Amino acid sequence: MTVFTRSAAEREAALLPELAALTERHRRACEPYRRILDAIGSAAPYARVADLPWLPVRLFKTHELRSVPEEQVFKVLTSSGTTGQVPSRIYLDRQAAATQPRMLAATLRAVLGERRLPMLIVDSRSVVRDPTLSARGAGVLGMMNLGRDHTFALDERGVLNHEAVKGFLARHGGKPYLIFAFTFMAWLHLRELGMDLSQGVLVHSGGWKKLAAQSVDSAEYRRQLGEECGLRRIHNFYGMVEQIGTVFLEGPDGGGLYCPDFADVVIRDPDTWQEAPPGVPGLIEVVSTLPTSYPGHVLLTEDLGVVHGVDDGIWPGKRFSVLGRLPRAEARGCSDTHGLAAA
Amino acid sequence: MSHLDRLRAVFRSSLNLPSDAEVDGLEYRAIPQWDSLAHMSLIAAMEDEFSVMIDTDEMIDMSSFAKAARLLERHGIGAAAL
Numbered sequence: 001m002t003v004f005t006r007s008a009a010e011r012e013a014a015l016l017p018e019l020a021a022l023t024e025r026h027r028r029a030c031e032p033y034r035r036i037l038d039a040i041g042s043a044a045p046y047a048r049v050a051d052l053p054w055l056p057v058r059l060f061k062t063h064e065l066r067s068v069p070e071e072q073v074f075k076v077l078t079s080s081g082t083t084g085q086v087p088s089r090i091y092l093d094r095q096a097a098a099t100q101p102r103m104l105a106a107t108l109r110a111v112l113g114e115r116r117l118p119m120l121i122v123d124s125r126s127v128v129r130d131p132t133l134s135a136r137g138a139g140v141l142g143m144m145n146l147g148r149d150h151t152f153a154l155d156e157r158g159v160l161n162h163e164a165v166k167g168f169l170a171r172h173g174g175k176p177y178l179i180f181a182f183t184f185m186a187w188l189h190l191r192e193l194g195m196d197l198s199q200g201v202l203v204h205s206g207g208w209k210k211l212a213a214q215s216v217d218s219a220e221y222r223r224q225l226g227e228e229c230g231l232r233r234i235h236n237f238y239g240m241v242e243q244i245g246t247v248f249l250e251g252p253d254g255g256g257l258y259c260p261d262f263a264d265v266v267i268r269d270p271d272t273w274q275e276a277p278p279g280v281p282g283l284i285e286v287v288s289t290l291p292t293s294y295p296g297h298v299l300l301t302e303d304l305g306v307v308h309g310v311d312d313g314i315w316p317g318k319r320f321s322v323l324g325r326l327p328r329a330e331a332r333g334c335s336d337t338h339g340l341a342a343a
Numbered sequence: 344m345s346h347l348d349r350l351r352a353v354f355r356s357s358l359n360l361p362s363d364a365e366v367d368g369l370e371y372r373a374i375p376q377w378d379s380l381a382h383m384s385l386i387a388a389m390e391d392e393f394s395v396m397i398d399t400d401e402m403i404d405m406s407s408f409a410k411a412a413r414l415l416e417r418h419g420i421g422a423a424a425l
Contacts, residue, residue, distance in 0.1 A: 098403070105399040116399055128380060141379050146399055148387065 002110045003103075003260040004249075004315040011264055011317055012049055018289045019297055020046050023053065026295035029067035033295040050266045050275045054285050054300040057088070057242045066091035068293045079135055079241040088242055096293040100245025101145050103290055107247055107260045108146055110315075111235050112201060118172035119147025120165065120200070122181035122189050124154045135241060136182065139205070143180045153189060160189050173199060176233075182206035183236065187221060191228045198230030205237045205247070212324060222254050238322050242296050246288040248320070256308045256319035263288040265320055267307050268300070281306040281323055302326050346393070346421035350412060353392050357385040371406040385411075393420050 006014060024044065027034045033055070037043075042053035059065065066073065072093045079088035092100070121144070127137045128144070144150055151168040155161045168177075179186070179200045186204045190197065202225065211221065218236065225231045238257050239247035248257040248265065259265060266285040267276040276282035284305040291297045304323040313319040344352075354366040358376040371377055377385075386402050389395070389411065395418040397405075405411050415421065 098406075101403045102400060105403065109399075114398060115396065116402070144379075144383055145402060148390075150383065 001106070003106050003262065004110050004258055004317070006261045007316045008310045008318060011259070011261065014261070015264060015287065015289065016046070016049050019049060019052055019287055020044060022289065022292065022295075022297045025292075026067045026297070030065055030295050032063045032065055033067070049264060049287055052287070052298045054298045055295060056300045057240065057302065060088035060090060060242050060294075060296070061086040064089065064091075065296075066294050068093045073293075077138065077241050077244060090241055090244060090296065091294045092244070093293040096291070099290060099292075101142060103245045103260070103262065104142060104247060105146055107249055108203065110249065111203070111233070111252065112146060112178060113176075116146060116148045117201070118149045118151075118168070118177040119144065120151050120153055120168050120177060120179045121147075122153045122179065122185045124156050124158055125152040126156050136206075138241070139182075140180065143203070147178050147180070153193075160192055162193070165193060165195060169195060169197075175199060176201055178203060179231075180204070183208060183221075184210045186225070187211060187216065190225060190231070193229070196230050198232065200229075200231055201233040201235070202231050203235050203237065205239065208322070208324065218250075218254065218321070240286070240299075240301065242299055243286055243288050243291060245290045246286070248286075251314040251319075253314050255313050256321050258313065258315045258319060259317050262290065265305065265307070265318055267305055267320070270326065276307075278307040278309055283326060284320075284322065346415060347412060349392055350389070350408070350415065353388045354385065354408060354411070357381060357388045366408050369408045389415070393418070395420065 027037055036055065037053055040053060046052050068091065073091050074094040075092045075097045077090040077092065121140060123140055127134065128141050130137050149171065151164055153161060153165050176199050179197065179202045181202065181204045183204045183206045186202060222234050225234060233252065234254065236250040236257065237247040246260065246263045248259055250256065251258050264287050266287065267282040268274065268285055269276050269282045281304055284301045284303045285299065286301060287298045289297065302325060304326050305320050306323060307318050307320045309319050311317065351366050354369065355362060355364055358381050360366065360376060369377065371382060386397050390397055393415060397414065401414055405414055
């Protein structure tokens with residue numbers, strides 16, 4: 001069972017009614033969301049997914065956006081990260097909280113298989129022990145559901161623990177195992193390790209900012225990790241706390257990120273807001289049917305991306321890349337400017 | 344020791360509960376000790392104790408002691424009397 005089966009047309013047909021129904025559900029249940037839709041004059045019917053009203057992700061920092069009564073809130077997730085930044089607040093009821101790890105698991109099953117694989121985490125154990133869990137810690141914890149015999153490759157000072165990794169490889173190195181890391185951490189530490197990781201499946205996320213500064217793009221990343229560590233199975237993913245449980249996953253061939261069946265992306269021209277055709281960069285809008293307890297089903301991110309092709313890759317649907325942050329996002333807003341400058 | 348007693352012992356040790364703690368009614372995240380990290384230790388301890396492989400969906404679905412007992416039953420461990 002995989003969640004990478006729907007062609008662009010099948011996806012559009014399946015998602016439109018579900019997302020339109022979610023729009024109405026949130027309109028009824030979430031007063032600030034209703035006011036926003038009223039203000040922009042958005043009303044059903046919607047003919048295409050791209051016609052659905054989107055919310056800028058930033059609004060989750062400034063508004064309490066939830067579509068369930070306070071007493072049904074089971075879990076509140078907060079985002080990032082950077083000091084001085086106002087975090088997003090995402091409200092999950094019991095059902096949404098249960099669905100999201102299940103769908104994350106279903107998505108990654110496409111590259112990891114059914115079994116929980118032994119898991120090497122390129123981070124310190126303390127990242128998941130922090131009582132006020134960081135976004136990074138939450139990311140690691142969420143992924144840990146997919147693994148077993150969790151082994152942390154870094155010690156508490158963030159220094160590579162060669163012995164721990166050696167022990168892990170002695171136990172599991174002969175069969176496929178999962179390596180989870182933030183993109184930059186994998187780059188930094190796995191190459192330093194100098195060990196044969198050829199049975200590993202590297203799943204990584206977290207952004208390319210630091211790597212872009214070193215002129216390392218996705219192709220170079222895959223090439224060097226392949227050459228120096230023997231890693232052949234490398235999967236980047238893109239996701240955000242505002243759409244928890246939904247991740248866009250790099251295919252086995254590295255040809256871009258693919259959308260799981262319950263999600264899609266729309267690339268928008270930042271000047272006209274019209275959908276940009278394949279090959280033309282724009283702002284990434286992410287849509288997903290998972291946000292049922294808060295109006296996060298259609299979100300405009302502050303990331304730039306480009307669709308490379310549609311139904312032309314190793315999996316069906318859109319194939320896209322994230323190009324980085326929209327430069328203007330740094331000039332906008334006050335608290336964020338400091339956060340980004342300090343990052 | 345019955346499999347349910349063994350399961351109770353696994354719960355108490357994985358969740359750092361006193362040896363006489365009542366665990367049959369426990370639910371995930373209803374007590375501070377049963378958080379997501381402890382959940383993973385608990386799953387690992389169950390796999391060791393009962394020599395079973397628990398998959399991700401089963402792990403996510405195991406949101407109470409009663410569900411843990413049913414999970415074991417599906418893996419052919421005892422006939423849960425809950």
